Amino acid sequence: MPLKVGVLFGGQSGEHDVSLMSAASVIKNLNKQKYDIVPIGITKTGHWYLYKGDIDDIQKGDWVNNSYKAILPPDPSYKGLLYFVDGEMKLMPLDVVFPVLHGPRGEDGTIQGILELANIPYVGANVTSSATGMDKVFTKKLLEHAGLPLAPYLVFTKKQWYGRGEEIIEEIEMKLGYPNFVKPANLGSSVGITKVHDRRELTEALNLAARYDRKLIVEKAVDCKDVECSVLGNENPRASTVGEILPTREFYDYQAKYYDTTTRLLIPADIPGDKIEEIKELAIKAYRAIDCQGMARVDFFYENGTGKIYVNELNTIPGFTHVSMYPKLWEISGLSYEKLLDELINLSLERFQDMY
Ligand SMILES: Nc1ncnc2c1ncn2[C@@H]1O[C@H](COP(=O)(O)OP(=O)(O)O)[C@@H](O)[C@H]1O
Ligand SMILES: [Mg+2]
CATH class of the missing domain: 3.30.470.20 (ATP-grasp fold, B domain)
Structure with missing residues (x-):
């Protein structure tokens, strides 16, 4: 019997679109003799769907229109995905899940936590390592x-930046100099990251990074x-x-x-x-x-x-x-x-x- 492999795609992070591309190629390359593939999409707002359309259409972004509303219950007695067809609830059992999700709420241990509770094996790092x-x-x-x-770096919180920005700028200039890189601590795909060449850019870069995260990193440019x-x-x-x-x-x-x-x-x-x-x-x-x-x-x-x-x-x-x-x-x-x-x-x- 082929293993039922749930492939999670989309998700709530800024890397939603990248995930669609990644998942489409994972699905194409999974051996169809060994695995029954269950494509599961998560919208940018966090709604789950069982996708029933063509794999090539996932990347187009309108996959929701060809899907059944679904949820993954943390209750281990289901060990699968519940989905709804004309108001009727059905169960799609899952042997293993491959979360092909990038960034927060996908790669950060949150999805992994649900899969742990549901007692479903999943590809990749566990909750702690994912979050780390x-x-x-x-x-x-x-x-x-x-x-x-590691390249030399400093860490600040958003509150510290807004509260004592001048001191922080001086500390960065003294310890790291220019050019440097400003990053939010918890994103990916270079979102919110700036290469900074002078004081004016530094202020803008810290403001930008602060829009994405509570913790900010400044790193000496190598x-x-x-x-x-x-x-x-x-x-x-x-x-x-x-x-x-x-x-x-x-x-x-x-x-x-x-x-x-x-x-x-x-x-x-x-x-x-x-x-x-x-x-x-x-x-x-x-x-x-x-x-x-x-x-x-x-x-x-x-x-x-x-x-x-x-x-x-x-x-x-x-x-x-x-x-x-x-x-x-x-x-x-x-x-x-x-x-x-x-x-x-x-x-x-x-x-x-x-x-x-
Ligand atoms: N300290 C640094 N020195 C030189 N280049 C850097 C430095 N930090 C980041 N970069 C450049 O920015 C890119 C994105 O930064 P990274 O920390 O990898 O963030 P992300 O998690 O978004 O991939 C890197 O791949 C590299 O090209
Ligand atoms: Mg990187």
Whole structure:
């Protein structure tokens, strides 16, 4: 009997549209002999639907019109999705769920929490690791604790910024200087992030970041290449080769990530072989530092000139579109997209069995 795999897509974060693209390619690449796919959409306002239309239409955004209203009850006696057809409630049992959701309320432990309560195995990191990976401040603390190299940074709350902005600007100028990066602690896809070159831009950037989060990070800008490594596994995670992003914009911003067709990936990255090995080791250390399971893409800065490596962040549900780095790195490391999905599902079942 094929496993019933729920694929969650959409969601309430600013990365809703990216999730539609990721989920469509996950669904296309899942082995239809092994899995019965149950596409489950979440709208931007948080309503759940069982999708019954064509997979190619998911990305168009009007998938709701071809769906049944649904809910996922946390009550474990259902272990599945309840949906409504002409006022009648039906149950769609689920053996495993793949949350292909990026950003807050998808990648941050909230969805994972519902799946835990419902007693349904799910792909990827558990509640704690998901929440940690989403929060750049917590991530940095754990990475520092594990002795991993980070770019110098400062953290402020929105209240502190509004309350004593001048002091904060002075502290940033003294400790980090320009250029620097201002980021909200809890987003993704470069939303709310600014590269700052002077005091005027700094004020604007902090105001912008404060619109998205209560916690703000300011980080010294590293003159670098963006390089990334895919990690896969539970107890014994392994690392793929390392890839490099070749953006044509000033940094890897939202536009560059999803719309700019000139953004290219270079695999393997154009750096010395021993640096690739070092990054792979650091990627596994970082993965272990947040006690990650299933998968994560670990992102680094490779400093131009010095070859120094800094860990940037971990993404516990990395992009899965046909042009995304996570599956591409595995493909080039010898693991096809389809086999990668098999492994992720197996890892989720293994973790679930270990727990009970
Ligand atoms: N300290 C930094 N030095 C150099 N580039 C940076 C720095 N911080 C961020 N960037 C650039 O901005 C991009 C997005 O920042 P990141 O922290 O990865 O946020 P997100 O979670 O939105 O991906 C990075 O991929 C990189 O290109
Ligand atoms: Mg990033």
